[in-house]
Amino acid sequence: MTEPIIKFDKVVKAFGSFVVLNKLDFEVKPGEKVTIIGPSGSGKSTVLRILMTLEPITDGVVYVDGQPLWHEKSGDGSLKPAGEPHLRKMREKMGMVFQQFNLFPHMTVRRNITEAPIQVLGIAKSEARDRANELLEMVGLTEHADKYPHQLSGGQQQRVGIARALAMRPKIMLFDEPTSALDPELVGEVLNVIRKLAEEHDLTMLLVTHEMNFARQISDRVCFFDQGRMLEEAPPEELFTNPKEQRTREFLKAVLEGN
Amino acid sequence: MDWTQYLNPLMQGALVTIELTIYSTILGAILSFAAGIGKTARNPVIKVIAATYIEIFRGTSLLVQLFWLYFALPVAGQAMGIDLRLPPVVAGVLALSLNIGAYGAEVVRGAIQAVSKDQYEAAKALNFTPRKTLWRIALPQAIPEMMPAFGNLAIQNLKDTALVSLISLSDLAFRAEQLRNFTQDSTTIYTMALFMYFGLALVLTAMMKLLERYVSRWRVGAR
Ligand SMILES: Nc1ncnc2c1ncn2[C@@H]1O[C@H](COP(=O)(O)OP(=O)(O)O)[C@@H](O)[C@H]1O
Ligand SMILES: [Mg+2]
Numbered sequence: 001m002t003e004p005i006i007k008f009d010k011v012v013k014a015f016g017s018f019v020v021l022n023k024l025d026f027e028v029k030p031g032e033k034v035t036i037i038g039p040s041g042s043g044k045s046t047v048l049r050i051l052m053t054l055e056p057i058t059d060g061v062v063y064v065d066g067q068p069l070w071h072e073k074s075g076d077g078s079l080k081p082a083g084e085p086h087l088r089k090m091r092e093k094m095g096m097v098f099q100q101f102n103l104f105p106h107m108t109v110r111r112n113i114t115e116a117p118i119q120v121l122g123i124a125k126s127e128a129r130d131r132a133n134e135l136l137e138m139v140g141l142t143e144h145a146d147k148y149p150h151q152l153s154g155g156q157q158q159r160v161g162i163a164r165a166l167a168m169r170p171k172i173m174l175f176d177e178p179t180s181a182l183d184p185e186l187v188g189e190v191l192n193v194i195r196k197l198a199e200e201h202d203l204t205m206l207l208v209t210h211e212m213n214f215a216r217q218i219s220d221r222v223c224f225f226d227q228g229r230m231l232e233e234a235p236p237e238e239l240f241t242n243p244k245e246q247r248t249r250e251f252l253k254a255v256l257e258g259n
Numbered sequence: 260m261d262w263t264q265y266l267n268p269l270m271q272g273a274l275v276t277i278e279l280t281i282y283s284t285i286l287g288a289i290l291s292f293a294a295g296i297g298k299t300a301r302n303p304v305i306k307v308i309a310a311t312y313i314e315i316f317r318g319t320s321l322l323v324q325l326f327w328l329y330f331a332l333p334v335a336g337q338a339m340g341i342d343l344r345l346p347p348v349v350a351g352v353l354a355l356s357l358n359i360g361a362y363g364a365e366v367v368r369g370a371i372q373a374v375s376k377d378q379y380e381a382a383k384a385l386n387f388t389p390r391k392t393l394w395r396i397a398l399p400q401a402i403p404e405m406m407p408a409f410g411n412l413a414i415q416n417l418k419d420t421a422l423v424s425l426i427s428l429s430d431l432a433f434r435a436e437q438l439r440n441f442t443q444d445s446t447t448i449y450t451m452a453l454f455m456y457f458g459l460a461l462v463l464t465a466m467m468k469l470l471e472r473y474v475s476r477w478r479v480g481a482r
Contacts, residue, residue: 052384091386102381106399106477116385119395148477168385 003066005030005172005204006051011060013046013228020046021228023060030171033198033205035215035236038225039251044208047225048174051206052096053087065093065171095165099177101157103149109136109160110145113167121168128167135163139193155186159193166197173197175207187211194218212255216240224248262447265438269448272434273455279348279420279430280463283355284413290360291409295367296393309364316361322422325354329426351423359416366408370401403478406471413467414460421456431455 006028013021020043028034036044049055050062053069061079062069071079072086082090104112113135114128123131136142139159141152149157158178165173175194179187191214198205198218209215215222216236223233224245232245243249297309316324329350336343345353374397382392424433435452439445 052380054380054383088386088388091384094384096384098377098381098384100377102377104378104381104396104400115395116387119391120386120388150478164385 002029004028004063005032005065006206007063008047009061009063011050011062012058013043013050013055014058019228021050024228024230026223026230028172028204028206030204031202033218033220034207035219035222036206036208036225037210037212037215037222037251037255038231042225043228044225045176048096048176048206048208051172051174052094053091064090092168093170094172094174095168095170096174097158097161097165097176097178099180101149101154101161101181103157103160103164105149108146108148109141109152112149112160113164116164117167131167132163135166138196139163140189153186154182155189158182158190162190162193162197170203172204172206175205175209177208177210179209179211210255212240212252224251226251262451265444265448265451268434268438269431269451269455272429272431273459275428275430276417276420276432276456277459279351279355279423279428280413280417280459282352283359283420284416286352286356287359287363287412287416288409290356291363291367294360294364295371298364298368299371301389312357313361313364316357317365321354321358321419322425324358325350325422325426328354347423347426347428350426351420351428355416355419355423358419359412362415363409363412366405366412367401370404371397373404374400399474399477403471403475406467406474410464410467410471413463417459417463418456 004027006026008024008026010023010025011021012019012023024043024047026047036047038044046055050057051064051069057070061071067090068079068082069087069090070082072082074080104115107115110129110132113132114125117123117128117131118125132145133142136145139162141156141159141163144152144156149160152160158181162178178194179190182190191211194205194207195214195218197203205218207215207219219236221233222236222239224231224239224243224247226247232239232243232248234244239248240252243252294309294312297305298313300306300309328345329347333342333344371393378396378400379392382396387396420430421432424430424436427433429437431452435448438448442448
C-alpha cells in the first residue's frame with residue numbers, strides 16, 4: 001500500500017458556529033486523479049482551500065506528502081500550529097487553478113507564468129522563459145504570450161491559469177471548478193488541457209467540477225460531498241452508474257437533467 | 260505702470276512656486292506610500308506610527324504646521340540645546356509634504372485594500388512572500404487607482420504653496436503682494452497671478468494625466 005499524498009484526519013472546519021467540514025476523513029494517493037462532486041455549499045472548495053493554505057482548519061490534522069500541513073512537530077513530538085516558514089515549504093508542493101482564473105491583470109501572459117518561478121523559486125530569467133514557452137505550447141497559447149489577460153477569452157485565460165500553476169512544478173494540482181465561469185463553447189478547450197495533463201503526467205490531481213462526463217473520463221475515483229461530509233466515493237463507472245446513496249442519486253439526476 | 264513690467268517679478272515668484280510644488284509633491288508622495296503602506300502593515304508599532312502621523316497632520320491646519328516648523332521648532336530646539344532653525348524653503352517644503360503625505364497616505368491605503376482578495380490568494384498560492392505580494396502584485400494594480408486622487412492632491416498642493424509667503428518665501432503670492440504694496444495696482448497684478456496659478460494647474464494636471472497613463476498602460480482597452 002502506498003502512503004497517501006493527501007490525508008484529512010478528522011478535519012473540522014467551522015466559520016464561527018457554522019460547521020462546514022465535520023470530521024472529514026479523506027485520502028488521495030500519489031498520482032491519483034480524484035474528482036469531488038456535490039451540491040453548492042457542500043464544502044468542496046473549502047477542501048481545496050485548506051490544502052492551498054488559504055483557509056486554516058479548526059480541528060483535526062491534514063497531511064500532505066507525509067507531513068502535517070497546518071501543524072509542525074514541537075520538541076516533545078506533539079503537534080503545534082504551523083508557522084509561516086513551514087507553510088511556505090508545504091505550499092511548494094501544490095498548485096491551484098481558480099474558478100475566476102485570478103490572473104495578474106497587470107502582467108502579460110508570459111510574465112504571469114514566469115513571475116513566481118523567478119521571484120519565488122529564484123530560477124534564472126532565461127530558464128523561466130524557456131519553461132513558460134514550453135507550457136504555453138502545451139496549453140496552445142504560444143502566439144498570445146505578449147498579450148494581457150483582458151485581451152484573452154475566458155477559456156484562454158484559464159489555460160494561462162493552468163500554465164501559471166504548473167510553472168512552479170507542483171506535485172499536486174488543485175482545480176476548483178475550472179470551467180464554471182466559462183461560456184459553454186469555451187469549456188472544451190480547458191477540459192482538453194486538463195485531460196492531457198491527467199494522461200501524460202504523474203501529477204496528483206484533485207478536481208472539483210460539475211462536468212460529469214469529464215469526471216467520468218479522467219478520474220480514478222469520484223467523491224460525492226454533501227453538507228461537509230464525504231457521503232460516497234467510488235471509481236467513476238460505479239459511482240455514476242450505480243450510486244449507493246439516495247442523496248448521490250438525487251444529485252446526479254438533478255445535474256444530468258439540469259445540463 | 261504697464262502690465263508687462265509685472266511679468267518678470269511674477270515669473271520669478273512662479274519659479275519658486277513651481278520649485279516648492281515639485282519638491283513637496285515628490286516628498287509628499289514618498290510619505291504617502293510610507294504611511295499608507297505602514298497603515299496596512301501587520302506590525303502594530305509601524306501601524307500606530309503611521310496612523311498617528313496621518314491623524315495629526317490631517318487634523319491640524321497647514322498654516323499652524325508651517326508656523327510650528329518655522330517659529331516653534333527652533334525655540335523648542337533651543338530649549339534642548341539643538342539648532343532646529345530651518346531655512347524658509349525647507350520649512351515650507353516640509354510642512355507642505357507632511358500635510359499632503361497624510362492625505363495621500365489614506366489614498367494609498369484605500370487603493371491597496373481595494374485590490375481584490377482573489378489577487379492576494381493567487382499570490383499566496385504561488386508562494387509569494389507578503390513583501391513581494393505588495394510590491395509586485397498589489398501596488399502595480401493599486402497605483403492606477405490612486406492617480407485621480409493624487410492628481411487632486413497635487414493641485415491642492417500647488418494652491419497651498421501660497422501659504423509659504425507668510426514665512427517670507429518669495430513665491431508667486433509673495434511677489435504679487437509685494438508688487439501690490441508698491442504700485443497699488445491690485446486688479447492687474449492679482450488678475451495676472453490668478454492666470455499664472457491657473458496655467459500652472461493646467462500644466463500640473465496634464466503631467467499627472469501623463470503619469471496616470473503611464474502607470475495604467477497595461478489597462479489599455481480593458482473594461
Ligand atoms: N469565509 C467564509 N465565511 C463564512 N462561511 C463560509 C466562508 N467560506 C465558505 N463558507 C460557507 O461554507 C460552506 C461551504 O463552502 P464551499 O466550500 O465554498 O462550498 P462548495 O465549494 O462546495 O460550493 C458554504 O455554506 C459557504 O457559505
Ligand atoms: Mg466552490
